[in-house]
Amino acid sequence: MDFKDLAKQTIKKCLKKGAEAAEIYLENGRNLTIEVRNGEIERIQEAASYGAGLRIIIKGRMAFASSNDLKEKSLDEAINRAIAFAKITSADPANVLPDDPRVSPVEGLYDPLIRQVPIDEKIELLRRLEKLAMKDSRITKSGGATYREGEGEIILANSNGLLKSFQATVCGYGIEVVAEKGEQKSSGSDFRQRRFYADLPPLEEVASKAAREASEMLDPRPVKTQRAAVIFDREVAYALLGGILSALNGERVLQGASFLGKKLGQKIASDFLTLIDDGLRPKGLASKPFDGEGVATQRRIIVHKGILQGYMYNTIVAKRAGVESTGNASRNSFSSLPGIGPHNFYMEAGQAKPEDIIKATKTGFLVKEITGYGINPVNGHFSGGASGFWIENGRIAFPVKGLTIAGSADEILFGLDLVANDLDLNRIVAAPTFRVKALQIGGD
Amino acid sequence: MSFQDYFFKEIPRREFLELSLKGSVALASAATLLSNLLSGETQPKEIVSLFSREDLNKVIQQALRYGGDFAEVYLEHRLSRSLLLEEGKFKSAIYRLSQGAGVRVMAGDKTGYAYTDELTMEKLLRAAEVASYIARNGKTIKPVPIKEQKGPNYITVKIPLQIVADEKRLEIMQRAHEAALAYDARIKMASIDYYDEIRGRVIANSEGLYIFDELPLIFFTVQTLGVGNNTSHLGRERISRRCGIELFDEIKPEDVARTCARESVAMLEAKEAPAGKMDVVVQNGWGGVLVHEAVGHPLEADNIAKGIGIFVGKMDKKVASDVFTLVDDGSLPNFRGTTNFDDEGTPMKRNVLIKDGVLVKFMTDLLSAKQLKMEKTGNGRRESFQFMPIPRMTNTFIERGKDNPQEIIASTKKGLYVQSISGGSVNPITGVFNFTCREAYLIENGQKTIPVKGATLVGHCLDIIQGIDAVGHDLDFGPGICGKGQIAEVTAGQPTVRIRGINVGGTRGR
Numbered sequence: 001m002d003f004k005d006l007a008k009q010t011i012k013k014c015l016k017k018g019a020e021a022a023e024i025y026l027e028n029g030r031n032l033t034i035e036v037r038n039g040e041i042e043r044i045q046e047a048a049s050y051g052a053g054l055r056i057i058i059k060g061r062m063a064f065a066s067s068n069d070l071k072e073k074s075l076d077e078a079i080n081r082a083i084a085f086a087k088i089t090s091a092d093p094a095n096v097l098p099d100d101p102r103v104s105p106v107e108g109l110y111d112p113l114i115r116q117v118p119i120d121e122k123i124e125l126l127r128r129l130e131k132l133a134m135k136d137s138r139i140t141k142s143g144g145a146t147y148r149e150g151e152g153e154i155i156l157a158n159s160n161g162l163l164k165s166f167q168a169t170v171c172g173y174g175i176e177v178v179a180e181k182g183e184q185k186s187s188g189s190d191f192r193q194r195r196f197y198a199d200l201p202p203l204e205e206v207a208s209k210a211a212r213e214a215s216e217m218l219d220p221r222p223v224k225t226q227r228a229a230v231i232f233d234r235e236v237a238y239a240l241l242g243g244i245l246s247a248l249n250g251e252r253v254l255q256g257a258s259f260l261g262k263k264l265g266q267k268i269a270s271d272f273l274t275l276i277d278d279g280l281r282p283k284g285l286a287s288k289p290f291d292g293e294g295v296a297t298q299r300r301i302i303v304h305k306g307i308l309q310g311y312m313y314n315t316i317v318a319k320r321a322g323v324e325s326t327g328n329a330s331r332n333s334f335s336s337l338p339g340i341g342p343h344n345f346y347m348e349a350g351q352a353k354p355e356d357i358i359k360a361t362k363t364g365f366l367v368k369e370i371t372g373y374g375i376n377p378v379n380g381h382f383s384g385g386a387s388g389f390w391i392e393n394g395r396i397a398f399p400v401k402g403l404t405i406a407g408s409a410d411e412i413l414f415g416l417d418l419v420a421n422d423l424d425l426n427r428i429v430a431a432p433t434f435r436v437k438a439l440q441i442g443g444d
Numbered sequence: 445m446s447f448q449d450y451f452f453k454e455i456p457r458r459e460f461l462e463l464s465l466k467g468s469v470a471l472a473s474a475a476t477l478l479s480n481l482l483s484g485e486t487q488p489k490e491i492v493s494l495f496s497r498e499d500l501n502k503v504i505q506q507a508l509r510y511g512g513d514f515a516e517v518y519l520e521h522r523l524s525r526s527l528l529l530e531e532g533k534f535k536s537a538i539y540r541l542s543q544g545a546g547v548r549v550m551a552g553d554k555t556g557y558a559y560t561d562e563l564t565m566e567k568l569l570r571a572a573e574v575a576s577y578i579a580r581n582g583k584t585i586k587p588v589p590i591k592e593q594k595g596p597n598y599i600t601v602k603i604p605l606q607i608v609a610d611e612k613r614l615e616i617m618q619r620a621h622e623a624a625l626a627y628d629a630r631i632k633m634a635s636i637d638y639y640d641e642i643r644g645r646v647i648a649n650s651e652g653l654y655i656f657d658e659l660p661l662i663f664f665t666v667q668t669l670g671v672g673n674n675t676s677h678l679g680r681e682r683i684s685r686r687c688g689i690e691l692f693d694e695i696k697p698e699d700v701a702r703t704c705a706r707e708s709v710a711m712l713e714a715k716e717a718p719a720g721k722m723d724v725v726v727q728n729g730w731g732g733v734l735v736h737e738a739v740g741h742p743l744e745a746d747n748i749a750k751g752i753g754i755f756v757g758k759m760d761k762k763v764a765s766d767v768f769t770l771v772d773d774g775s776l777p778n779f780r781g782t783t784n785f786d787d788e789g790t791p792m793k794r795n796v797l798i799k800d801g802v803l804v805k806f807m808t809d810l811l812s813a814k815q816l817k818m819e820k821t822g823n824g825r826r827e828s829f830q831f832m833p834i835p836r837m838t839n840t841f842i843e844r845g846k847d848n849p850q851e852i853i854a855s856t857k858k859g860l861y862v863q864s865i866s867g868g869s870v871n872p873i874t875g876v877f878n879f880t881c882r883e884a885y886l887i888e889n890g891q892k893t894i895p896v897k898g899a900t901l902v903g904h905c906l907d908i909i910q911g912i913d914a915v916g917h918d919l920d921f922g923p924g925i926c927g928k929g930q931i932a933e934v935t936a937g938q939p940t941v942r943i944r945g946i947n948v949g950g951t952r953g954r
Binding site for chain 1: 533554578
């Protein structure tokens with residue numbers, strides 16, 4: 001099937017059936033998952049799939065239909081349904097489609113090699129990974145090693161003459177292991193992904209991280225409820241960025257449902273906080289030449305040395321807000337309307353070594369795992385479950401589990417006083433290790 | 445936490461996903477019941493007639509050609525609508541068609557799976573071939589020719605979604621929207637999310653099973669934004685059931701909206717929550733998400749079969765307090781977590797998991813039941829044809845107790861009263877779980893007093909179920925979305941319960 005041709009034909013058909021503006025977002029992909037446990041293949045899953053989402057606007061009323069059956073009958077049905085729906089939604093002059101033909105060139109999104117690597121080699125890789133992780137004598141059980149790969153093509157066309165496409169790949173592997181001691185169980189895992197097969201990190205690195213994570217948390221000790229410094233390891237720092245990301249969503253800002261809504265141009269954090277949304281980073285896991293509705297992506301500084309520089313918008317919300325789209329239209333899949341979301345979103349690294357931050361902390365909590373919902377984007381309230389290590393006199397003293405940490409976004413963001421140099425950009429939302437002066441910690 | 449679900453999308457494992465305010469889900473419609481079928485619209489049940497039994501036998505044979513001891517074909521067709529009314533506008537209307545087939549082959553502990561979204565014999569045979577890769581060079585069985593089976597029906601529909609005009613759906617949403625805004629001047633925005641779907645399933649396997657049904661589902665979510673002096677609170681209320689549009693005759697959309705608006709306004713007065721260990725009373729209903737996370741997930745048999753779950757080796761042992769009985773029942777009439785049979789064709793039933801504090805059963809799918817030599821409990825579920833079935837909960841709840849809910853509060857000197865919960869998550873290996881309050885109050889001298897800000901509560905699952913010392917007689921339920929690498933529709937329920945000594949993540953030291 002020639003998808004570009006199908007896209008163009010479908011737009012024509014929508015217009016013929018009465019749409020005033022129309023858009024098609026086509027996805028065509030393939031994925032593979034392999035799981036190995038105790039040296040044996042436990043699961044192999046492989047599939048190819050595609051689908052299309054249609055956005056229709058008639059007299060400012062918008063509707064959407066999607067189908068993973070691209071035969072004429074089903075697509076016609078989807079068009080008819082969308083047109084019928086466009087009679088019942090509310091009119092909004094902001095309901096428009098992008099018309100800028102530009103795209104942002106991004107290097108390193110597609111690796112043709114991934115699919116050429118034989119499946120047996122990928123299975124063997126997992127066997128070796130598992131073996132390496134089980135080498136540590138404190139590790140008693142394997143939860144399994146997993147390899148995943150995917151590749152896909154996105155084709156976007158609309159009635160403003162846009163016809164854009166790109167191809168991308170991703171692959172990754174990881175493992176989960178368990179350390180046991182008496183009745184205690186502790187789990188550790190690591191999973192890494194890259195755009196290119198050859199860029200995957202060494203097996204030893206992934207294996208030892210999972211094993212260390214599981215074994216070093218054995219024999220936790222209780223601590224008292226208190227206020228103390230909290231160091232967020234780079235593994236969890238991203239958990240805090242989630243709520244901030246939601247609060248930067250231009251639609252939430254318009255609705256008055258963001259704690260950052262009235263803070264544009266103002267200081268929202270200490271000088272140590274610089275946040276960047278980068279859609280262009282070469283080989284970036286969330287890089288792409290255009291966003292979920294065809295607007296060219298950019299690299300934007302969202303917060304600069306604590307000052308809020310801007311929010312994130314797609315075309316419709318930008319028009320309602322009287323600004324330009326920032327190229328942040330995001331789609332979960334072909335079956336969803338474009339929402340608003342980041343590309344590669346990260347907090348800029350600092351100068352300190354992570355171990356120096358620990359050394360500089362007399363009493364504190366080094367957090368390795370956070371659970372819960374993070375910062376509440378509506379009111380900035382933060383509360384989470386946490387585990388990690390207790391720090392006494394600048395040294396790691398013992399592991400701690402089942403604690404809570406809580407505070408307000410202000411307490412966290414203005415309390416940021418040390419930032420490490422260990423940023424790993426090979427994740428979609430990333431932050432370096434950082435310290436917050438003091439937060440409420442709940443324990444015994 | 446597992447890495448698996450941090451792959452393409454960074455969604456924490458086993459977490460009740462909050463519907464985001466904007467939501468990807470939305471649509472609009474209104475008043476009278478008119479036939480709404482567009483000519484030529486394919487209906488989910490038609491999927492049954494796409495392939496003959498002979499065709500399906502052929503696919504199963506192909507799947508076992510190179511080896512294997514079990515093969516299965518799963519066909520699915522899903523039509524859904526979602527409508528969003530927000531800021532006074534019907535912002536979007538979405539119609540989705542999703543269809544496809546998955547073929548699974550098992551050989552010992554190995555599983556091969558492949559799916560296709562093209563429903564043709566050629567693609568089904570190709571999927572069977574791909575799925576059979578893991579069974580190569582093994583021994584094989586001779587499949588039993590499939591034969592149609594019928595089981596009990598737990599889902600009754602009065603007014604089928606298929607004949608409901610979109611205008612009727614819009615009207616329901618509008619009623620909720622108006623009621624929410626009229627509730628209080630501090631309600632500044634309401635978001636009404638209406639979703640319904642009809643999912644047709646056909647399952648055939650090498651043991652001769654051939655079964656099909658059609659499942660309706662409605663999911664209605666109201667969110668309201670309360671704005672006070674220097675603070676805001678986004679409230680949420682949801683209802684969901686497998687039935688027709690008559691749902692809204694039984695539960696008025698206005699009442700759903702008012703319940704939501706009440707929370708938004710009440711929480712504007714919230715003070716700082718205390719931090720540290722304290723006694724917690726959880727109100728009846730959706731609070732059952734607490735046990736869904738704390739013990740439900742750890743009782744799913746996949747991690748037990750792997751020998752790594754927290755309940756490994758604990759069968760027939762006392763794991764909880766005497767007053768604690770936990771049930772998973774996928775046959776409760778028209779419940780959100782109910783189906784007639786699970787996604788592997790096993791009939792649904794009531795399963796008591798923990799009885800008077802003693803662990804008596806795990807929730808299994810076919811694979812874990814075989815590995816553990818345990819009974820099939822009807823918990824093999826999948827989000828869609830794109831996923832392999834895994835053990836999942838259905839409608840999970842703490843069984844009704846004997847205590848009076850008022851007396852539970854009155855006999856608690858000091859603690860936290862949790863009225864509603866956002867959701868939570870658990871590590872099923874270590875048993876460490878958390879859940880986050882949406883609406884909570886202090887208990888002082890046996891009285892529910894001031895509201896406190898949403899805090900995360902953490903603990904170890906065994907401590908929690910051993911620490912439950914009072915169970916009310918007021919069992920109730922709430923609908924949810926459960927994520928475990930794939931989504932499942934579930935219900936969580938409980939009577940009012942008291943748990944001694946949970947760690948509360950407040951901002952105020954005591």
